[in-house]
Amino acid sequence: MIKDIKLWEEFEKEWTISHKLTIEESFRLFDEMKKIAIDSGNYPPKDLLESLDEKVKFVKRMQMIK
Numbered sequence: 362m363i364k365d366i367k368l369w370e371e372f373e374k375e376w377t378i379s380h381k382l383t384i385e386e387s388f389r390l391f392d393e394m395k396k397i398a399i400d401s402g403n404y405p406p407k408d409l410l411e412s413l414d415e416k417v418k419f420v421k422r423m424q425m426i427k
Contacts, residue, residue, distance in 0.1 A: 363369045382390065398404035 395404065
C-alpha cells in the first residue's frame with residue numbers, strides 16, 4: 362500500500378521522464394493490453410452505446426468548468 366502519495370507521485374513523474382518508450386514499444390504494449398482485455402471478456406464492449414448518456418453528461422459538465 363502506498364502511504365506517502367506525494368513521494369509516489371514524484372517517483373512516478375521522474376520514472377516516466379527517464380523511461381521513454383519507442384513507438385514500437387508503445388504499440389507492443391498496446392497490443393498486449395488489448396489481448397488481456399479480450400481474454401478477460403472486457404473488449405469489445407457488448408453494447409457500444411452502454412453508458413453513453415452518462416459520458417455525454419460528464420463531458421458537458423467538464424466543458425462548463427472551462
